[in-house]
Amino acid sequence: MSSQYIVHETDVLIIGAGGAGMRAAIAASDSGSSVTILSKSLLGKAHTVMAEGGIAASLANVDSKDNWQVHFSDTFIEGVYISNYRMVEILAKEAPERVRELEEYGALFDRTPDGRIMQRAFGAHTYRRLCHVGDRTGLEIIRTLEDQLLHRKVKVYDEVFVTKLFTNEGRVVGALGLKLSDGVFHYFRAKATIIATGGCGRIFKVTSNSWESTGDGLGLAFQVGAELMDMEMIQFHPTGMVYPPGVKGLLVTEGVRGEGGILLNAKGERFMQRYSPKKMELDARDIVARANYAEIMAGRGTEHGGVYLDITHKGADFIKKKLPSMYKQYLDFAGVDITREKMEVAPTVHYQMGGIRVDPETTSTNVPGLFAAGEVASGLHGANRLGGNSLADILVFGKRSGEGASNFAKRSGFGSVDESLLIAEMERVKSYLNKDGLNPYDLATKLEDTMSEKVGIIRNGNDLNDALNIILELKMQSTKLGVDGSIRYNKGLLQCLEFPLMLIAAEAIIRGAIERKESRGAHARADFPKKDPQLRKNLIYVRAGDEMKLEWRAVPELPDDLKKLVEPEEY
Amino acid sequence: MDKITISVYRHNPEIETKGRFVDYEVPVEEGMVVLDAMKYIERHIDPSMSIRWNCMAGKCGSCSAEINHKPSLMCKTRIDSFRGKKVTVSPMGAFPLVKDLVTDVSENWDILRRIPPFTPKKGIEKPWRMSQIDIERSKEFKKCIECFLCQDVCHVIREHKSGYVGPRHVVKAASLDMHPLDSLNRSEFLNSEGGLGFCNITKCCQSVCPEEIRITDNAIIPEKERAVNAFYDPIAIIIRRSRKEGERK
Numbered sequence: 001m002s003s004q005y006i007v008h009e010t011d012v013l014i015i016g017a018g019g020a021g022m023r024a025a026i027a028a029s030d031s032g033s034s035v036t037i038l039s040k041s042l043l044g045k046a047h048t049v050m051a052e053g054g055i056a057a058s059l060a061n062v063d064s065k066d067n068w069q070v071h072f073s074d075t076f077i078e079g080v081y082i083s084n085y086r087m088v089e090i091l092a093k094e095a096p097e098r099v100r101e102l103e104e105y106g107a108l109f110d111r112t113p114d115g116r117i118m119q120r121a122f123g124a125h126t127y128r129r130l131c132h133v134g135d136r137t138g139l140e141i142i143r144t145l146e147d148q149l150l151h152r153k154v155k156v157y158d159e160v161f162v163t164k165l166f167t168n169e170g171r172v173v174g175a176l177g178l179k180l181s182d183g184v185f186h187y188f189r190a191k192a193t194i195i196a197t198g199g200c201g202r203i204f205k206v207t208s209n210s211w212e213s214t215g216d217g218l219g220l221a222f223q224v225g226a227e228l229m230d231m232e233m234i235q236f237h238p239t240g241m242v243y244p245p246g247v248k249g250l251l252v253t254e255g256v257r258g259e260g261g262i263l264l265n266a267k268g269e270r271f272m273q274r275y276s277p278k279k280m281e282l283d284a285r286d287i288v289a290r291a292n293y294a295e296i297m298a299g300r301g302t303e304h305g306g307v308y309l310d311i312t313h314k315g316a317d318f319i320k321k322k323l324p325s326m327y328k329q330y331l332d333f334a335g336v337d338i339t340r341e342k343m344e345v346a347p348t349v350h351y352q353m354g355g356i357r358v359d360p361e362t363t364s365t366n367v368p369g370l371f372a373a374g375e376v377a378s379g380l381h382g383a384n385r386l387g388g389n390s391l392a393d394i395l396v397f398g399k400r401s402g403e404g405a406s407n408f409a410k411r412s413g414f415g416s417v418d419e420s421l422l423i424a425e426m427e428r429v430k431s432y433l434n435k436d437g438l439n440p441y442d443l444a445t446k447l448e449d450t451m452s453e454k455v456g457i458i459r460n461g462n463d464l465n466d467a468l469n470i471i472l473e474l475k476m477q478s479t480k481l482g483v484d485g486s487i488r489y490n491k492g493l494l495q496c497l498e499f500p501l502m503l504i505a506a507e508a509i510i511r512g513a514i515e516r517k518e519s520r521g522a523h524a525r526a527d528f529p530k531k532d533p534q535l536r537k538n539l540i541y542v543r544a545g546d547e548m549k550l551e552w553r554a555v556p557e558l559p560d561d562l563k564k565l566v567e568p569e570e571y
Numbered sequence: 572m573d574k575i576t577i578s579v580y581r582h583n584p585e586i587e588t589k590g591r592f593v594d595y596e597v598p599v600e601e602g603m604v605v606l607d608a609m610k611y612i613e614r615h616i617d618p619s620m621s622i623r624w625n626c627m628a629g630k631c632g633s634c635s636a637e638i639n640h641k642p643s644l645m646c647k648t649r650i651d652s653f654r655g656k657k658v659t660v661s662p663m664g665a666f667p668l669v670k671d672l673v674t675d676v677s678e679n680w681d682i683l684r685r686i687p688p689f690t691p692k693k694g695i696e697k698p699w700r701m702s703q704i705d706i707e708r709s710k711e712f713k714k715c716i717e718c719f720l721c722q723d724v725c726h727v728i729r730e731h732k733s734g735y736v737g738p739r740h741v742v743k744a745a746s747l748d749m750h751p752l753d754s755l756n757r758s759e760f761l762n763s764e765g766g767l768g769f770c771n772i773t774k775c776c777q778s779v780c781p782e783e784i785r786i787t788d789n790a791i792i793p794e795k796e797r798a799v800n801a802f803y804d805p806i807a808i809i810i811r812r813s814r815k816e817g818e819r820k
């Protein structure tokens with residue numbers, strides 16, 4: 001097989017066309033850079049389309065007392081004091097502007113009676129803060145940004161899978177991609193590169209995430225020396241579907257509880273009264289998720305191993321109007337009419353708080369020329385993300401990222417890369433086309449099972465060490481993967497390419513979970529059930545040769561004006 | 572465990588001139604959808620089979636195919652609805668084939684680029700105010716997940732090289748036209764360059780839309796009526812006539 005490839009040049013290269021990538025593309029293009037955006041799924045199908053509940057911004061349209069300071073303190077406190085304060089500050093201050101701008105791009109949010117953007121209650125937000133479009137907020141964001149993108153001079157290549165980043169004297173200078181539909185390789189030379197590849201939920205068996213959320217960008221960046229942070233912090237959403245098996249893990253939006261849904265165990269008890277008498281069903285996700293898990297573990301679960309979520313008391317009209325997709329989802333997939341019957345739900349892996357460590361102002365990483373935004377980046381959510389903050393994140397930091405990368409590109413030229421490296425990478429990709437190799441799906445299943453069973457919602461040292469051994473074994477096997485067939489639209493081949501990247505994410509999560517001997521936010525250890533003041537730090541994951549090294553780093557101290565906004569941490 | 576036979580269209584245009592249906596036996600689980608069966612085949616029988624999917628939840632519009640010749644989403648079609656019957660799965664016929672169940676739908680983005688973008692009226696006071704009732708019409712169209720099943724079923728697109736943009740794109744244009752603060756009128760584009768005149772309102776598109784958008788009733792017919800050159804569109808004339816008669820009665 002010959003190793004041919006097509007070369008492209010662009011000021012700013014964006015890997016990932018979810019909300020973060022698209023918003024970055026718009027910003028970079030508007031700052032005068034040439035822009036190319038890549039996506040491994042079709043344009044407009046990114047994981048962001050699944051987002052339901054809404055986007056958090058302190059517009060104060062419904063609760064007039066809301067402001068950025070309250071949004072700041074809600075986010076920082078629920079992040080259990082390990083967030084980067086500057087990222088939280090930027091988010092809280094800029095989210096309202098980004099939402100209004102989205103409206104000016106054509107998005108149609110639900111309205112208040114006096115015609116302003118409607119806002120709904122969501123877990124652990126002090127005020128009603130989530131701007132929403134029924135329960136399809138993500139779809140509206142994607143369509144709106146897609147529309148803007150298509151009418152700008154942005155080059156779009158979808159169904160292109162990025163296999164590797166290339167550096168020159170430590171600076172990222174380009175990326176190699178494989179076009180799925182025809183198996184042609186493309187090399188993108190770029191002055192600046194943004195990773196916006198989303199989260200890694202798919203490395204777990206039970207997850208609310210899309211097929212594409214395999215955490216590729218974490219591995220791609222780590223391989224060129226980018227530092228990761230807080231990877232041990234994986235959010236479990238309290239309410240995923242449990243039945244039928246094909247949709248196990250599929251999300252039931254927090255909007256159901258926001259609109260008045262209550263949780264009941266098999267005995268009909270409203271058990272949140274015991275776990276969180278004040279905030280009840282609308283407490284932070286880690287608390288509600290662990291409550292659901294505890295009820296199920298205590299034998300008070302439902303037929304299919306969940307708890308009940310009940311919104312029938314709100315009446316059919318209300319439910320169909322406020323939660324149309326949920327109504328349809330249960331009817332279509334489970335044959336359950338949620339206006340008359342209770343839903344069965346259980347915790348599901350939902351969001352990765354950690355990710356690539358970035359600078360709050362420009363989203364640059366520690367590797368020159370490399371930027372990161374969206375779920376793949378870290379720092380904002382600390383140990384626990386508030387619902388609605390992620391959609392705000394992708395817009396706020398997507399924009400900053402596009403501008404940051406564009407500014408960097410203006411100061412830099414193209415860097416060269418030795419052609420032999422490109423050829424070696426193409427050979428690596430093609431070497432997986434070997435029908436005698438190990439079945440990549442079998443190994444991926446082993447990984448997913450291990451993560452769900454041993455690195456779950458409540459962790460312990462023994463299981464984590466077992467998990468690490470399994471991952472290290474899988475790592476050895478990952479070079480021997482192979483699939484039958486040709487290079488054209490071969491998803492088995494894609495699984496071979498994703499697998500080593502999934503392992504990097506998994507290894508980081510497990511090593512961090514072992515290292516963090518306390519329970520904080522989403523990270524709960526049965527053997528260390530308390531929070532430890534000594535560990536109010538960030539875990540940083542550094543590449544040292546072929547090894548992954550962990551370092552503790554101090555959380556940046558809050559300046560006085562922000563310190564006033566948050567109560568001191570309690571232990 | 573119960574088994575079901577699924578007949579899947581396999582064709583790699585790179586090496587074969589013709590495709591064929593291949594039968595696969597798949598164990599049935601309760602609540603299983605066609606996409607689960609496809610994933611089973613991919614995982615356990617033939618990993619080289621090409622399929623496209625992403626969200627598994629009917630939200631992204633990636634997994635479009637023809638199931639027993641009806642354009643459908645694989646992730647939303649329950650297998651138990653076919654118990655005892657044979658199931659065939661084939662790619663969307665209106666688009667060029669890439670391989671097996673995957674088609675090249677890229678022409679849709681070329682069309683989307685041609686539809687004039689949202690263009691707000693000048694000088695609206697900020698922050699914008701709109702009432703819920705005024706946004707409802709546009710919101711129906713914004714539910715579109717771009718699955719392109721409506722494009723697939725439309726006989727005008729399948730049979731004629733007419734230049735008709737197709738129902739998805741009329742829905743898109745209508746979503747912008749019916750935005751309360753938009754300043755343009757895209758029916759001109761639709762009825763000239765967009766070839767809307769070729770649509771003879773068979774409503775097939777509407778019947779396959781997984782989002783239950785009333786494509787013909789709420790997007791196509793109003794856009795035909797809005798057209799400045801509606802005079803030359805015989806269908807629009809018929810609609811207008813029958814409406815007038817209706818009013819008279």
Ligand SMILES: Cc1cc2nc3c(=O)[nH]c(=O)nc-3n(C[C@H](O)[C@H](O)[C@H](O)COP(=O)(O)OP(=O)(O)OC[C@H]3O[C@@H](n4cnc5c(N)ncnc54)[C@H](O)[C@@H]3O)c2cc1C
Pocket residue numbers: 015016017018019020021038039040041046047048049050051052053054055056137138160161162163196197198199208209210212213216217251350351373374375376387388389390391392394
């Ligand atoms: C069911 C569900 C509901 C949610 N609801 C909400 C909500 O109501 N509010 C909220 O704030 N958040 C919500 N979230 C979280 C939020 O949707 C995500 O965190 C956010 O959309 C992530 O966006 P992103 O742009 O970072 O990445 P994504 O949308 O995941 O996009 C990633 C992009 O990267 C591309 N990509 C990945 N790997 C590669 C590769 N190797 N090569 C090329 N391209 C690649 C993908 O194709 C895709 O285009 C929800 C999440 C889920 C799962």
Ligand code: SF4
Pocket residue numbers: 724725726727737738769770771772773774775776777787791
């Ligand atoms: S109504 Fe028009 S667009 Fe829809 S299928 Fe019929 S001809 Fe095609």
Ligand code: SF4
Pocket residue numbers: 632714715716717718719720721722738739742779780781782783784786
């Ligand atoms: S209008 Fe309906 S059928 Fe057509 S692309 Fe949109 S969702 Fe699919």
Ligand code: FES
Pocket residue numbers: 624625626627628629630631632633634635644645646647
């Ligand atoms: S996989 Fe997304 S709609 Fe079927």
